[in-house]
Amino acid sequence: MRFSLAPCRQLFQTLSRGRFSRSERGSVTVEFVLLLPAIASLLAVVVFGGEGFEISRKLTMTVRTLADLASQQTDVGSSATYPYSSLLTAASLVISPYDATPLGMTLSEIKVTGSNTGTVVWSKANAHGTALTKNSTVTTPNNIATGSYLILGQATYSYNPLQLYLSSNPVTLSSSLYLSPRQTSVGCTGC
Amino acid sequence: MSNRAKTWVRGRWAHGSRWFSDDVGAVAVEFAMLSPMFIALVLVSIIVGVSFMVKSELDYTTQKVARLVMTGQVTSSSQLQTQVCNYTGGLVDCSKIMANLTSYTHAQLDSINTSTPTLTYNASGAVSNTWNAQTGSAGSIEVLQLIYQFPMIGGPLFSFGSSNGNMLMVSTAVFVNE
Numbered sequence: 022m023r024f025s026l027a028p029c030r031q032l033f034q035t036l037s038r039g040r041f042s043r044s045e046r047g048s049v050t051v052e053f054v055l056l057l058p059a060i061a062s063l064l065a066v067v068v069f070g071g072e073g074f075e076i077s078r079k080l081t082m083t084v085r086t087l088a089d090l091a092s093q094q095t096d097v098g099s100s101a102t103y104p105y106s107s108l109l110t111a112a113s114l115v116i117s118p119y120d121a122t123p124l125g126m127t128l129s130e131i132k133v134t135g136s137n138t139g140t141v142v143w144s145k146a147n148a149h150g151t152a153l154t155k156n157s158t159v160t161t162p163n164n165i166a167t168g169s170y171l172i173l174g175q176a177t178y179s180y181n182p183l184q185l186y187l188s189s190n191p192v193t194l195s196s197s198l199y200l201s202p203r204q205t206s207v208g209c210t211g212c
Numbered sequence: 213m214s215n216r217a218k219t220w221v222r223g224r225w226a227h228g229s230r231w232f233s234d235d236v237g238a239v240a241v242e243f244a245m246l247s248p249m250f251i252a253l254v255l256v257s258i259i260v261g262v263s264f265m266v267k268s269e270l271d272y273t274t275q276k277v278a279r280l281v282m283t284g285q286v287t288s289s290s291q292l293q294t295q296v297c298n299y300t301g302g303l304v305d306c307s308k309i310m311a312n313l314t315s316y317t318h319a320q321l322d323s324i325n326t327s328t329p330t331l332t333y334n335a336s337g338a339v340s341n342t343w344n345a346q347t348g349s350a351g352s353i354e355v356l357q358l359i360y361q362f363p364m365i366g367g368p369l370f371s372f373g374s375s376n377g378n379m380l381m382v383s384t385a386v387f388v389n390e
Contacts, residue, residue, distance in 0.1 A: 049242035060253060067257065071264050078271070086386045090353070093388045100318070103353065107321035111386045114355060118328040118382040
């Protein structure tokens, strides 16, 4: 059995020289369909990117709230005043209306031991946060007197906008902040 | 239908007639078909942009009003609403912002509700939640929530966490009363 290319050639000629290829009918529709994925993905970037910035801003406010609440306490280990667990819960309200489940928060007190260095006095985290190791070294801001204490608030948020549509790696947003305690130091009995 | 009209229609429908092979105006017709989709895309972009502006406005108002509550300059629910209106810009109908100010002592803070407030509606569709205006006392922890339902034009197409075509916006401040 022999194959002839003649029918294919004929079809090609029909398509390339015939009315089909010269017709401009439907060109706007075709262009719109070609552009639609590009426009839709641009819009998606604006929506999800904007939401990411929004969460990032709320995260900054969350971490500020956490450090602010803690810096005004005298002892966050005692249930007679506000314990650290309550402060972590209260600060997580700020992220609302976004889901607080992927929110990790760490609250620590740092003793400044020298220029730009300090050690962790105590550190506590919520369910998704990781507490710093006690007595480990951290970098502190400039020009803080040796021997003084600082409250360090840290927060991370796993933002995964595309999880609805496809499985992708989340973007981790993070924020951290140092505040000085109102009194010399914030204790944490039993920490 | 008159005979003349029938002949006209048959002529137009006839195979190979000029009516069907005529390309003039095809682009205009196609634009008319596609323009609703295109305009919808543009509108969505505008509304999404405005929604971000309103969110940051709400955050700003929350921080400002929280400061006033902290320093004891707000003592009643009417003052709370007045101050909310003082700090919102023109994009928001401030009378529709719901302010919920709750005061917690250390014993109550363990049972704090961290979920986003669920709005309830009465028969006429108005929000029927009752909001607190607990200005608290020195040393108590205050939670100020400003809740706003941003009306999304074409809302049913894009439900952003709300069922009634509105986008639910919440801004929260937590602070120690002084």
